[in-house]
Amino acid sequence: MTTFGFIGLGAMGRHMARHLVQRGLPVTVFDSNVQAVDELVRIGAARGASARDVGEHAQVVMVCLPTPDIVERVATGEDGVAGASAVKVFVDHSTTGPTVTRRLAAALAQHGIQALDAPLAGGVAGAESGALSVMVSGDASAFATARPAFEAFAGDIAYLGAQPGLGQTLKLVNNMIAGSALVTAAEAVLFGVKAGIPAGTILDVLCRSATARGFAVQTLLADKVLSRKFDFGFRMDLMRKDLRLALGEAEAVGAPMFASAVVKQFFDTAVANGAGSDDMTRVVHQLEKLAGATIEQVQGSDEQR
Template sequence: MARRLLQHGHSLVIYDKDQSALDELAALGARVASSVREVADSAEVIFTSLPSPAIFKAVATGADGIIEGGAVRILVDLSTVGSRAEQEVASALATKGIETVDAPVSGGAAGAENGTLALMIAGKSEVVERVRALFDVFGKVFIVGEQPGQGQLLKLLNNMLSTTAFAITSEAFVAGVKGGLDPEVMMAVINAGSGKNGATLDKFPKHVLPGTFDFGFPISSVCKDVGLAVEECQALGVPMWLGNAARQLWNVAAQQDGADRDLTDLVRTVEGWANR
């Protein structure tokens, strides 16, 4: 996403703990800052894309975080951190005159690279309008509400649906192959029928059947997202029978075979459970 902003002529001041990411963007023209505070002292609009609610809150409202910046006026959060963390940060930043736009994205690494992400935007309409041209660089914009946290809820529901579909598709394909079916034939039939879903249409043909297992999203992030989704739904009074089952499956897979693996590698864990 940062690379796309540079390619569209925007000036960037960047900070990350991953030096290789900084080096890559610096080579494309971004100015590297030495801290979060330096970014917040340099830019009116800040984008964050962070891996957990705790890290997001520390970066946004911790010591020398965004909240202390002298230039920042709008925080656009692209992370998936849940509505409670988003609302907490938005309230804290508002005391310093900093507006928050809740803007989680869906579409994976390929969507970010190609500018085909789906953006779920929640924030004051006048604030969203000020940064709308930046969103258009990333993909398709959906305005889902005016309150920070509403985008987070929709993103978590989306991810829960996506990863649950991948889990059940993994079980189905392992069973089919173990029963003697050709996986390519299975794929063609399912995608021509009522069983098709995001896994059969995209992840399996592109990342599982070729044996690359390289969608670009770790199992640890799946566990985080599904856990947050289940918690938010339960807080709304929705019993999560299937959501809890999916959360348990992903957590066991992470503990057994490693959480840093690509989510598509779940298929090999299911194969192990099936003694295939």
């Protein structure tokens, strides 16, 4: 049986690793958060002492980490996975961008390690339920080797081809749409609120509208913002990072980014104001302040959700 390793037991990674263990796959885990490792060890995972140690015990090493710098350090830095003897396939579930992915794939190839970029969509809820979407590119044989792990935590697996970075490009496309749709939808709802329609009524109608309903309206605004829970599970600074990556990669291939460049400024401002660790849905606060109105359920009103 193929052995697996998982590095990065954060908001999503801990659930993904849990699904591997529950599927009966042999998994060695590592994270700087010892408590997160302890939780996985209690249900049957093996404890790794370092990133390299994980690679000494696992043929397929999977990582889910917050920034490209950390991914590269874990992969090829001192005490990184590349120096290990067992690892044959390195799978990056982080959002690092295609440029970093191609550089990393070339570096790992020098150590005889095949690289897959396999970024994710679906958020924390998808990771928890095992219903993530995973967008994979890299060698087909490496994909076949890693696929049993993908099947443990993903409801949709898209293999995009052998060229490194295609998965990363599609993930940036996904997050560009998510971030832009959130800002645009919030702006539109606030227009309706300022004109005299309760936010709950607006979103109730939009959630039934064939032309307006969708992720931004139904999941982000109607569920996370209207309730003032703001708990989608994706940090503001990470969305900003992804938009910055997208703009850079788009410029490299000559794709226009007029709208996305404006949207990024909302996340830039939020991070500059100290909200980087906040949930990304709190970006609507900036629009609410400008509008002098909020997207929230009116207490004691007759509006129905």
